[in-house]
Amino acid sequence: MDVAGATRDRIRDEAIVLFSDRGYATTSLREIADRVGITKASLYYHFPSKQDLLVAIVRPLLTQWRDVVTDAESGPHTPADVRRILRRCVDTMLAHRAVAGLFLRDTAGILPALAPLVGDLVETNSRLRDWLAGPTPSAIARIRAVAVLELLRAALTAGATLGDVPDDLVRRTLLESAELVLAGREEGA
Amino acid sequence: MDVAGATRDRIRDEAIVLFSDRGYATTSLREIADRVGITKASLYYHFPSKQDLLVAIVRPLLTQWRDVVTDAESGPHTPADVRRILRRCVDTMLAHRAVAGLFLRDTAGILPALAPLVGDLVETNSRLRDWLAGPTPSAIARIRAVAVLELLRAALTAGATLGDVPDDLVRRTLLESAELVLAGREEGA
DNA sequence: GTCTATATTCAGATAGAC
DNA sequence: GTCTATCTGAATATAGAC
Numbered sequence: 585m586d587v588a589g590a591t592r593d594r595i596r597d598e599a600i601v602l603f604s605d606r607g608y609a610t611t612s613l614r615e616i617a618d619r620v621g622i623t624k625a626s627l628y629y630h631f632p633s634k635q636d637l638l639v640a641i642v643r644p645l646l647t648q649w650r651d652v653v654t655d656a657e658s659g660p661h662t663p664a665d666v667r668r669i670l671r672r673c674v675d676t677m678l679a680h681r682a683v684a685g686l687f688l689r690d691t692a693g694i695l696p697a698l699a700p701l702v703g704d705l706v707e708t709n710s711r712l713r714d715w716l717a718g719p720t721p722s723a724i725a726r727i728r729a730v731a732v733l734e735l736l737r738a739a740l741t742a743g744a745t746l747g748d749v750p751d752d753l754v755r756r757t758l759l760e761s762a763e764l765v766l767a768g769r770e771e772g773a
Numbered sequence: 774m775d776v777a778g779a780t781r782d783r784i785r786d787e788a789i790v791l792f793s794d795r796g797y798a799t800t801s802l803r804e805i806a807d808r809v810g811i812t813k814a815s816l817y818y819h820f821p822s823k824q825d826l827l828v829a830i831v832r833p834l835l836t837q838w839r840d841v842v843t844d845a846e847s848g849p850h851t852p853a854d855v856r857r858i859l860r861r862c863v864d865t866m867l868a869h870r871a872v873a874g875l876f877l878r879d880t881a882g883i884l885p886a887l888a889p890l891v892g893d894l895v896e897t898n899s900r901l902r903d904w905l906a907g908p909t910p911s912a913i914a915r916i917r918a919v920a921v922l923e924l925l926r927a928a929l930t931a932g933a934t935l936g937d938v939p940d941d942l943v944r945r946t947l948l949e950s951a952e953l954v955l956a957g958r959e960e961g962a
Numbered sequence: 963g964t965c966t967a968t969a970t971t972c973a974g975a976t977a978g979a980c
Numbered sequence: 981g982t983c984t985a986t987c988t989g990a991a992t993a994t995a996g997a998c
Contacts, residue, residue, distance in 0.1 A: 591981080607882035609798035612973060624974085626982045634974070692879035693796035713934065723938050727946040730934055731927040735954070738920040745902065745919055749912050757916040761954040765924070769949055780963080801991060814994085815964045823992070 592630045594620050600641055604686035608638060608693040635697050642687070642698060645680040646705060652676055653712045661718050663763075669715075670732075670762050674739045674755050685740050709733070716766065724768070732762045781819045783809050789830055793875035797827060797882040824886050831876070831887060834869040835894060841865055842901045850907050852952075858904075859921070859951050863928045863944050874929050898922075905955070913957070921951045 598619040602611040613634055617627045631637040656669045677684045687694065695702055714721075717729040735758065742754045787808040791800040802823055806816045820826040845858045866873045876883065884891055903910075906918040924947065931943045 604881060606885055607796070607798055607879075609796055609882060610885065613975090614973085622981090623983060625976085625984080628975070629981060632975095686881075688880075690796075690879065690881035691877075692793060692875075693798065693882045696795055696799065710934070723935075723942060724946050726935055727927070727931050727938060727943055728950060730931045731924050731947055731950050734927045734930065735920050735924040737926075738916070738923045741923065742916050742919045745899070746912075746915055749916060753912060754916055757913050758920055760958055761917060761920050764953045764958065765950040769953065802993090803991080811963090812965060813992085814966080817993070818963060821993095 591620070591622065591626075595622075595627060595630055595637070596641055599637055600682045600686060603638070603641070603694075604682065604689050607690050608686075608697060638694065638697050639701065641683060642694075642701070645676070645683045645687070646701060646708075648676050648680070650704070650708050653708050653715070656715045657711060661715070666716070666766065667759065667763065670736070670759055671755070673712075673736055674758060677736065677739050678751060678755070681740060688737055688740060725766075728765050728768065732765050735762055735765065780809070780811065780815075784811075784816060784819055784826070785830055788826055789871045789875060792827070792830070792883075793871065793878050796879050797875075797886060827883065827886050828890065830872060831883075831890070834865070834872045834876070835890060835897075837865050837869070839893070839897050842897050842904070845904045846900065850904070855905070855955065856948065856952065859925070859948055860944075862901075862925055863947060866925065866928050867940060867944070870929060877926055877929060914955075917954050917957065921954050924951055924954065 595616060599611075599616050602616055602619070613624050613627055617624045620627070627637075631640065652669065652672045655672070656665070659665050698705075713726070713729045713733060716732060717726045721729070738758055739754060742749060742758075743751070784805060788800075788805050791805055791808070794800075802813050802816055806813045809816075816826075820829065841858065841861045844861070845854070848854050887894075902915070902918045902922060905921060906915045910918070927947055928943060931938060931947075932940070
């Protein structure tokens with residue numbers, strides 16, 4: 585009664601956990617195979633190399649992330665648009681929570697193995713940053729855009745560090761914070 | 774005319790760059806030795822193991838970080854205190870910029886090798902988060918504290934991604950943003 | 963303090979039987 | 981699809997001469 589690709593998915597899931605827990609480089613294919621209950625050789629039947637396994641893990645997130653940015657650039661930059669895009673950013677991170685966490689926790693370890701995709705990713709993030717900063721941005725606006733993208737990471741870490749807070753409260757609080765940062769200090773206080 | 778410890782320092786510096794560029798696990802001691810212009814065996818004269826090298830690299834930052842948090846807990850939680858502590862956090866990150874960057878970029882790769890220090894670090898960060906959230910914090914206040922700590926990372930990434938912005942502008946902008954996030958949306962708009 | 967070996971271990975990857 | 985068995989290379993680490 586095995587669905588096609590069941591083993592493949594189990595490999596993927598265990599690999600995500602191990603990679604993000606102990607790092608991509610330090611995790612051996614033997615460990616992954618052991619957890620799944622198969623041998624290294626069987627693993628190689630499903631993924632031709634360790635790098636291919638990583639790429640398969642990461643690609644869905646990168647694809648959706650790129651879609652969000654493309655969407656952002658296709659429209660104007662009203663406050664409502666900014667809010668909509670920020671929300672989609674957070675939702676994308678939460679939808680691919682485990683993979684996004686791997687990205688945040690093992691950046692240096694992963695990027696070399698993702699060399700073929702890294703150019704696209706860097707460009708995507710750069711375009712998102714530029715869009716968030718708005719048309720003809722000041723230096724301060726550009727710093728704020730960087731700060732907002734860092735801030736959104738809390739969508740992934742808040743649950744882990746705080747324990748019990750519900751996703752929805754995290755999302756609302758972070759979106760509000762992001763908007764405050766982008767708007768900056770109001771004049772006249 | 775060699776100052777005592779000159780080779781040791783050069784090893785440390787090259788290791789920081791390589792570790793944070795390609796990850797701790799993937800960087801071999803041979804690569805480090807090659808860059809310094811010595812052999813692996815000589816490197817082992819200065820550091821008894823790869824792990825000891827990493828600990829020597831990381832400890833100064835952790836010590837100072839702990840000092841900041843201890844200082845925070847020893848005083849009250851007025852807006853002026855919060856501002857002072859946030860500033861010290863940013864300054865600490867900037868003072869140990871390269872090491873802090875290594876920490877952010879290779880978390881998963883590094884933590885297993887830092888096992889003896891990790892307990893302290895986790896506790897320190899947890900205490901800082903609690904202090905920032907203030908006495909008897911709401912769930913939202915705790916999320917905001919997490920968000921602020923993520924936001925401060927931009928002190929390290931802003932320079933790299935934006936290129937030319939001066940440190941001081943980054944620091945001022947981030948401190949202002951952090952305060953806005955902690956204060957939250959003002960009522961009555 | 964630095965060198966040239968070398969011991970040891972374990973990774974990623976392949977071949978071929980079942 | 982999964983197995984056993986094996987190859988190959990490179991890594992950390994050590995011993996001992998200079």
